[in-house]
Amino acid sequence: MRKKWVIFLCLILYLVAGFFWCNPGIIKETSGNGVSGEIPAILVDESGEQGDFTWNGHYALVRLEDVNPASDITSLEDCIELLKSKNIPFSIALIPIYKNPEKNVTIYLHEKPELVRLIKNSGATIVLHGCTHQYDGETGIDFEFWDETSNAPLEINNTEYATSKIELALEELKRCNLSAEIWETPHYTSNYDVAGVVSRYFSKIYEGYDRKLTKNEFGQIVVPANLDYVKGEQPVQSVFEILAKAENISSSDDEDIVASFFYHPFLGTDYLRMLIGGLKKQGYKFVGPEECILSVKPEEIETIPQYS
Secondary structure: HHHHHHHHHHHHHHHHHHHHEEEEEEEEEEEEOOOOOEOOOOOOOOOOOOOOOOOOOEEEEEEEEEEEOOOOHHHHHHHHHHHHHHHOEEEEEEEEEEEHHHHHHEEEEOOOHHHHHHHHHOEEEEEEEEOOOOOOOOOOOOOOOOOOOOOOOOOOOHHHHHHHHHHHHHHHHHHOOOOOEEEOOOHHHHHHHHHHHHHOOEEEEEEOOOOOOOEEEOEEEEEEEOOOOOOOOOHHHHHHHHHHHHHHHHHOOOOOEEEEEEEEEHHHHHHHOOOOOHHHHHOOOOOOOOOOOOOOOOHHOOOOOOOO
């Protein structure tokens, strides 16, 4: 008898969970920024069309994150095909060299011709996401220009180090007949010396959580990723939080405010599809970072120092 009750209770919990999964519009969520609101239902048919579209006056941006020579090509290709099928401009945060010192593994982008072809054919804006995205740990997990243990700059000549890493990264891109005009600091973390070196190579960076495009003390245009990203350990909650933040932005009369997020392709396409459908339903128009920059007059971009 007790076993039957346990099975019955599990069935009830399963049905309740399925109900909320299929009807996210009734769930109230609070984001990490304290934004509270009703999560819009994500209703996209199989073709991805949503009928009449009314632009809410704001742009949306999506960036595929931490793409590197060790990335799973299938999941990356699936995400790219989804975005292309929906006519969504996007960018790829590319790390040209993968390293895992613990396993004594180093993989260069040119050693992965299939990945290079995929990136070239994607039509994405390439954002250089460091050189190896690591200092003494594994690519994508470790920091490259910061000591996370002591929460301080690396105890080396940061100017020389940053110069050598950027030169090596650009050399690897050139070897693959690729180029990048935009930079993204690994984990958005470095110091003034590193940032100064970056400014000599790139006039645009794609990082931070401001609601608008800004300029930093080096005169670089800063494209934000203010909606954050889908966290692997809590993807559904992340989707709800991202859409709640975006819904708050969509009601603003200030059209210079953007809704920008990044996404790790290894998560597959389900959550990316939900976000694209949800943002379109809210009335967002997707653009790439370059188009977003061109939409704002340079004199109207506020200067906000990042390192001083």
